[in-house]
Amino acid sequence: MVGIGLLGLGTVGTGVVEILEERQEELKFLIGEEIKIKKILVKNIDKKREIQLEENIITSDYNEILNCEDISIIVELTGDLDQGYKYIKDALNSGKDVVTANKAVVSKHFEELSSLAAEKDLAFLYEASVGGGIPILKRLKGELILNKITEVQGILNGTCNYILSSMFNKGLDYNEALKIAQDMGYAEADPTADVEGYDTLRKLRILGTLALQGKIDESDILLEGISKITPFDIEQIKSIDFIIKLIGEVKELEDGFIAVVQPTIMKESSYFANVDMAFNSIVFLGNNVGELKFSGLGAGKLPTANAVLADIVDIVEDTYRKGNPLGERKLNNLNEKLKAEYYLRISLPEEQEGKVFKAIKNISKKLLSEKENIAIITNEIEYLEIIKLLSSLEIDKNNYFIARIIK
Amino acid sequence: MVGIGLLGLGTVGTGVVEILEERQEELKFLIGEEIKIKKILVKNIDKKREIQLEENIITSDYNEILNCEDISIIVELTGDLDQGYKYIKDALNSGKDVVTANKAVVSKHFEELSSLAAEKDLAFLYEASVGGGIPILKRLKGELILNKITEVQGILNGTCNYILSSMFNKGLDYNEALKIAQDMGYAEADPTADVEGYDTLRKLRILGTLALQGKIDESDILLEGISKITPFDIEQIKSIDFIIKLIGEVKELEDGFIAVVQPTIMKESSYFANVDMAFNSIVFLGNNVGELKFSGLGAGKLPTANAVLADIVDIVEDTYRKGNPLGERKLNNLNEKLKAEYYLRISLPEEQEGKVFKAIKNISKKLLSEKENIAIITNEIEYLEIIKLLSSLEIDKNNYFIARIIK
Known part of the structure; x- marks a missing residue:
């Protein structure tokens, strides 16, 4: 039996509980181990939950989880930058493997947490932090062994893609499209992180740093969001048979790199133009494998929980790549060019x-x-x-x- | 040091040698082991090769490879159905892990070789047999732990896709397009396996059997190729704003499945319509992860060799999934419906x-x-x-x- 300590029981956390229950038998049969959530950390113990939970599984005291010897994997799904960071660090220092979906923490503390995990010989996996259900990071790390990767691009935020798709296909204005995205649960009540591009930027920071094997920090990335776009803009873009998406891109040039998150216009027949609505997509280029393109649901309860569980399974089966996946190349920022x-x-x-x-x-x-x-x-x-x-x-x-x- | 016995030194075999040489240092650093080709089986020892090889590395006697204690992994790249089968079986029976790109062998002997490998506790990996450089099979096997997969579709043959794309974009007729595909090295001198759909069918047999976790044999798949298409057809299809691709599809229905390889017409804005030229693409649907779409180069020296090497690295790092990946569901063929x-x-x-x-x-x-x-x-x-x-x-x-x- 592998014991899990789950931190946070929001949308994704609930999805993790649900899939674990649904796939109980297959998991036991296929990996020969039962995966069991032993403790769940929540802020408010008394809050009513949409799922049935075992008695005494919920706690608001993280130490209870850290000190529980039956728990070997901490799954951090709080979404909180400061607390998430502290929880992950404490978990690694207590000798527990870590899985997280918290892109803010991974982006801000990528180097520190990666080397801490490597030093402790523990897993630090964060597949769900980039691209929701798309299994991209494991593949990217794998291809790095056989390839020099020089380019990574993506539609990395489902909310922005949903808003732009709705404005384009249904003729809505920005605020109407945002409202529907919020009603459908894609966009948060405060959509700033999505629509101003910060969410895309964090994911690009993670992807770019892995791909180019050198630190590309948040501040290295030129950023423009989508909130200023108007129906007039959409009309102009349509009139020249183009389409618009929010694209994040890191590209190696001869003596450095560019890193940019920007509304981007392209032909209707181009690959990214057809990544519609709540889908995300990531493309990278290796010198041997060529161009690889991935797309899937970029957010949502089950796709994201699926990615979290894929990391957990990788730890249980011991099939994740060991060691620090970050490289130490010194890279020149050429954004001014x-x-x-x-x-x-x-x-x-x-x-x-x-x-x-x-x-x-x-x-x-x-x-x-x-x-x-x-x-x-x-x-x-x-x-x-x-x-x-x-x-x-x-x-x-x-x-x-x-x-x-x-x- | 991990010793490789390479069977066949054609296009893909040469690519394997080249990438191993190019990535020597990274491989040693990242996986802590040297991967070394110890022997290469060829038909004609005296044939001139485009690459420099160590002395005495080439042999025409398979027993020399089987008996070499330094060789733990056999990489079968002969492309020959009967010999390939025999080589793989002998390798497993001799206690050696196997990697192959031979879709004909995997398709024909999938169940037997899978259970032989599982029984012997050895690796039998064949990522390069489906989708060239696209890392699809490992992911599909991974997602099967967490998902019921009910659908897999793909553009699985680069030659057909190249021919159809050229006819569509450049107005060529079938024979002209085929000729160019041959000149560019995409299509074989005898293109039957590609253009009549057998190659797609074999890949679909492999994908479908894994996805639905029950045997879907070659004979279960309804087959139509592309060789009869004319510029007149292209014109008609264009006139209704559609596009044509050769699509393989396996889909689970309520009480069985359909499995079909057929020229398929779709809207210009649909996903597959924009998979152009030598690219392949595979899409599958899991009940938790949702729809995942992968695309990349479906053939070619380096992309295919990259996939072969990814399997080898997985064996060396011991990060491949153990056990027989095939399920034992009994499935009803509903193609007549x-x-x-x-x-x-x-x-x-x-x-x-x-x-x-x-x-x-x-x-x-x-x-x-x-x-x-x-x-x-x-x-x-x-x-x-x-x-x-x-x-x-x-x-x-x-x-x-x-x-x-x-x-």
Whole structure:
């Protein structure tokens, strides 16, 4: 019997309990071991739960779990940055393997926790922290043995993808689409982390650091969210037969890397354009295996719980890769050299439009609209040059929207 | 040091040698073991090779490899059905782990070799036999622990996909497209196994048997290839904004399964429609993880060799799943109930057209063409009913083309 200490009994935690129950027999038959949740840490013991639990399994005292000798794996699903970090560190220091879905903690403390686990010869697995149900991290770590990986890209946030898909397919405006995403349980009550791109950024930090085998920190990643997009933008993008997605990308260049999370415009027939609604997708490029593309449900109770349990099974069967998976390459951030064609829309009072229009003519390759909203496709240009230009024109952040165009 | 006995030094075998050399240092560092090819079995020792080999490493005597105590893993890459089978069986019986890319052998002897390996407590891995570089089988086996899998679909043959993509995108006819595929090294000199769908069928047999956990044999799978498709067909399919792919599909129904390899027509915006050229793709559906989609290069020296080496690394690190992965469910073949709308084109001498046209009016939902070629979209109808009708009208196999339509 393998004992689990579960930290947090929200959506994903409940899913873990449910799948363990549903697959009890298969698990016992296929891995020859019973996996049993011995203790569950919650904030409020008296809260009513949607699932039936054994008596005395719930506690609000983490020490009770740490000191329980029957528990060998801690499954951290609190979603809390500070507490999650403390819980994971304490678990490893107490000699327990750790599985987590907490992307905020993994992103912020990736190097420290990875080396602590390696030093203690314990598992530290976090498949569910990136891409929900998509089994990407284990594969990425596996391919690193046989490949130099130079590129990883992804649609990494289901909420953003759902909002953009709804705006595009159903003609909703941003707030309507967000409201439906919230009603359907995709978006949180406070959607900032999703729509401003922080969630995508954290996942990209994890993917990029693994892929390039050198630290790519949160602050290394250029970030733009989707909250400023309007139906007017969608219309313009449709008019040129393109589609828009929030893409995170890390790419190795000759003497460094670029790392960026940005609304991105692409042809309707391109791969990412067809990753619809609540799906996520991750693509990486190895020098031997070539391009590998994965897609699946990026969030949700059962897909995410499935990923958590896949990590647990890997520990129980001892089939996870040992050692610290992070490399020690020193990598140069070349984001200032990031160059592309961009879609740029500026919304201003009529009296200011003339001046702005003149100023951006120099970087314009194609004019899409000059009335009410100015919208252009730029020449190939450095992103930072556009930002400089906008700032020199004193255009407020809320009055423009910018999206990179990829071929 | 882990010793490898390599059987066959064709394209994939050469790739294995090359990657092992390129990744020597990383392999040693990351898995703490040197992987070394000790012997290579070839038919003709004197043949000139494109790579430099150590002296005396080549042999034409399999016993020399079987008896070599330094060799613990046999990597079978002969591509030959009968010999491959014998080599694998002998290897397992001699206590050696086996990795193979030989889909013909795995498909034909799946149950026997799987249970022999399990009985001997040895590895029998065949990731490269399905989907080339796509890491699908290991994942599928992993997800089976946590999921009931009810559906697996795929574009499983790069040659067919390349031919159909070229016909569609470049307006080539079938023979021109085939010729280019051969010139580019995708298609064999004798392309029968690819274009008539046998290669897809074998891969589907392997995938389906694993996914549904019960034997789905080659003879269980309804088969149609792509060799009869004409530019006229492509035109008709384009005219209704659809695209065509060769799809293999196994699906569990309430009281059995369907298993089919068929040219398949779908909307341009659907997932498979955008799997282009030499890419393969596999999709499966688990009750917990949801739909997972994988795509990558389906063939080629390095991607396939990469998959072979991933299996080898799994054996060396002891991270592969132990035991027989095949289930013992008894499954009912329900192919006679397979029902869909179909695209049907019949080409006949003018004098026969009238009679045929009358006869197929009953099953027609939409008429696309009645001159020179009769082309229709059928009502939803059982596939076998169409075949019966065609045979009652004495229409030769070479005079029609049929493709299933999926939503």
